Amino acid sequence: MTEDTQARIAEAVNGNEVLLFMKGSPLFPQCGFSSRAIAILDHLGVEYGSVDVLQDQAIRQGIKQFSDWPTIPQLYVKGEFVGGSDIMMEMYETGELAELLQKAGVAQKAA
Template sequence: MSDVQAEIKEMVEQNDVLLFMKGTPIFPQCGFSSVVAGVLNHLGVEFASVNVLEDPDIRDGIKVYSDWPTIPQLYVKGEFVGGCDIIKEMFEEGELRPYLQDKGVLKAEA
């Protein structure tokens, strides 16, 4: 495993919810990253993020790690969930909240 792949694996394993994105949650630098960060914020999910624009090795490496060609990429409890289209669809279909609750990263609604 390359150093970059090992670094990505460590980041994914150390964060319950991790979003590889362009920009930051406060200042996303692409519309797709903005959508996913917005959905997570809307649901009240605490998440870490990695700005792939700051490191070209991570930007390329995450695509290899997940075998997924685009960014953003969301990981929950070490598992690749998907990119913007998948997260948006899960949210719109009412599947994302229960998924996150089942993973223990989102409290059930009172």
């Protein structure tokens, strides 16, 4: 992975309180896992950014190295890698994800 790709990923991760690297967009997720991740974040009512890895092959490969995690989607909160959709689902079901977001002081979407 090039330093440029690494820098772009780091900039995106650090530029958003909550960031989801996904396939597609929040309005048009391109895989079931990305769709589930979006549903969880929307249900929790937090503001989040997203990066469509299908639009940029360098980012699609680079994010896997950046996090040392082989699959997409990938969730970051305050610059920290949280996990993929399975981990998000587990954390959501136990209430851990809501707690993590609350402790991080993440902005809620305006009602």
